[in-house]
Amino acid sequence: MIKKIHNTICDEVGFNTFFKKYSKDLHDFLYYKFGNHLNPKDKVQEAFIKLWENCAKVQPEKAKSYLFTIGNNLMLNEVKHQKVKLKYNEKPQKHHTNENPEFLMEENEYLNKLQTAISNLTEAQRTAFLLNRIEGKKHKEIASLLDISTKAVEKRIYGALKKLREDIKEL
Amino acid sequence: MNTKDLIRKWLDNELSPEEFQAFKKLEDYKELIALDNGLKQFKAKNFNTDMELERLTSTLKKKSKKQTSWLKPLLRVAAILAICFGTYYYTTTLETSLKTLTAQKNTINLPDSSSVTINASSSLTFNKHNWNDNRIVSLKGEGYFKVAKGSKFKVNTSAGIVTVLGTQFNVKQRANYFEVTCYEGSVKVEHNLKSVILKPGNSFLVIDNNYINKTPITRTTPSWIDNESNFTSMPFKTVISEFERQYNVTFNVNTINEEQLFTGSFTHNDIDLALKAITLPLNITYVKTDSTIMLKSE
Numbered sequence: 001m002i003k004k005i006h007n008t009i010c011d012e013v014g015f016n017t018f019f020k021k022y023s024k025d026l027h028d029f030l031y032y033k034f035g036n037h038l039n040p041k042d043k044v045q046e047a048f049i050k051l052w053e054n055c056a057k058v059q060p061e062k063a064k065s066y067l068f069t070i071g072n073n074l075m076l077n078e079v080k081h082q083k084v085k086l087k088y089n090e091k092p093q094k095h096h097t098n099e100n101p102e103f104l105m106e107e108n109e110y111l112n113k114l115q116t117a118i119s120n121l122t123e124a125q126r127t128a129f130l131l132n133r134i135e136g137k138k139h140k141e142i143a144s145l146l147d148i149s150t151k152a153v154e155k156r157i158y159g160a161l162k163k164l165r166e167d168i169k170e171l
Numbered sequence: 172m173n174t175k176d177l178i179r180k181w182l183d184n185e186l187s188p189e190e191f192q193a194f195k196k197l198e199d200y201k202e203l204i205a206l207d208n209g210l211k212q213f214k215a216k217n218f219n220t221d222m223e224l225e226r227l228t229s230t231l232k233k234k235s236k237k238q239t240s241w242l243k244p245l246l247r248v249a250a251i252l253a254i255c256f257g258t259y260y261y262t263t264t265l266e267t268s269l270k271t272l273t274a275q276k277n278t279i280n281l282p283d284s285s286s287v288t289i290n291a292s293s294s295l296t297f298n299k300h301n302w303n304d305n306r307i308v309s310l311k312g313e314g315y316f317k318v319a320k321g322s323k324f325k326v327n328t329s330a331g332i333v334t335v336l337g338t339q340f341n342v343k344q345r346a347n348y349f350e351v352t353c354y355e356g357s358v359k360v361e362h363n364l365k366s367v368i369l370k371p372g373n374s375f376l377v378i379d380n381n382y383i384n385k386t387p388i389t390r391t392t393p394s395w396i397d398n399e400s401n402f403t404s405m406p407f408k409t410v411i412s413e414f415e416r417q418y419n420v421t422f423n424v425n426t427i428n429e430e431q432l433f434t435g436s437f438t439h440n441d442i443d444l445a446l447k448a449i450t451l452p453l454n455i456t457y458v459k460t461d462s463t464i465m466l467k468s469e
Contacts, residue, residue, distance in 0.1 A: 020224065028218070036215075045223070045227055048227050049234070111209055118210075118213065133182075133207060134211060135215075161178075168206070
């Protein structure tokens with residue numbers, strides 16, 4: 001009987017590949033869920049450090065869940081009851097003059113409304129929705145990252161969409 | 172396909188070209204697209220994977236340098252020390268030892284009701300484990316044994332082995348001097364290839380590889396138990412060495428003949444009286460300076 005070799009992600013090459021595969025996803029997940037002001041980049045570093053330190057105790061197939069759980073917990077430790085405000089990028093200046101100031105002001109107003117509406121979503125809705133709409137991730141992908149079913153992902157995304165549309169109309 | 176399904180497929184980027192046309196015709200279309208475009212403004216800042224990996228690698232390298240370079244060797248040393256100590260402790264607790272220094276006597280009770288009293292500068296070692304099946308002791312020097320009836324009782328000395336079943340006997344093993352005296356019961360003595368059985372009052376004596384016949388004695392215990400040393404036609408040197416053991420002194424014999432035979436005794440409790448006792452009969456004088464005794468022929 002052949003003895004099964006216990007493999008871990010303790011080897012450098014494997015670990016680096018794992019990093020390249022999931023680090024951006026973890027970052028985006030933390031960013032969309034908690035916002036930028038709690039340093040999602042740093043949390044990503046810390047989460048991977050913890051994963052490396054415990055590499056022998058974590059089975060390779062559980063590594064992704066472990067990583068996301070650690071990252072999430074690291075964030076939770078820092079979160080006080082703050083409303084998450086995602087900052088939107090400054091739009092590149094357009095040099096056409098056919099956009100009148102009113103139009104630009106309207107756009108700004110719209111984005112403000114959108115920002116408020118986004119921060120009013122639940123964390124679960126917001127994370128799933130933004131990973132889908134902004135990062136273009138498929139429902140199935142999101143389900144795998146968050147360790148939930150595809151149906152649950154769809155429910156969150158729908159819920160988010162409905163709420164956003166209502167909020168924007170009211171605002 | 173209804174609105175709900177179209178929207179669902181749009182969300183998952185699964186619209187076929189025809190379905191997309193149908194989607195465009197929905198009344199929600201404009202609103203949804205505006206929403207989608209607005210959302211794109213909230214994209215997470217760029218995450219530079221390669222740069223972040225470099226950052227992580229250098230942090231991990233710094234961490235590993237610090238912690239394990241001293242920890243593992245330290246743990247190894249500690250483990251080895253623990254094993255050594257454990258083994259040492261285990262083997263020494265197996266054996267019980269009794270030791271006496273100059274001018275000391277001591278008695279120990281063995282696990283059965285046997286007892287041994289040892290004279291000065293002697294030591295007795297035995298293993299408590301399994302005592303009742305295996306009664307073996309090692310003796311260096313002189314010991315008086317009272318052995319309870321039971322399985323074979325053996326005394327190992329460098330000069331020979333003494334075996335008894337239940338009896339009282341004395342074993343004296345000093346430099347070039349091996350003597351076994353039986354006080355009760357019967358005692359077997361093995362020395363070199365010779366084997367002798369002693370009855371009460373009999374002794375077996377070898378000095379300087381010479382067998383010496385001793386007349387049977389009438390005492391029931393050795394005299395040293397009562398703090399007195401008895402000698403019958405013994406070479407003076409044996410008297411002197413026993414004296415040194417009892418009184419922590421050193422003799423300077425000069426030209427005195429150490430082989431001359433001495434008959435007499437000395438007490439262990441009074442050094443001046445004892446000195447007189449061993450010198451007067453042989454016409455020897457002595458001068459005592461601290462712990463050195465200088466002997467001179469008269």
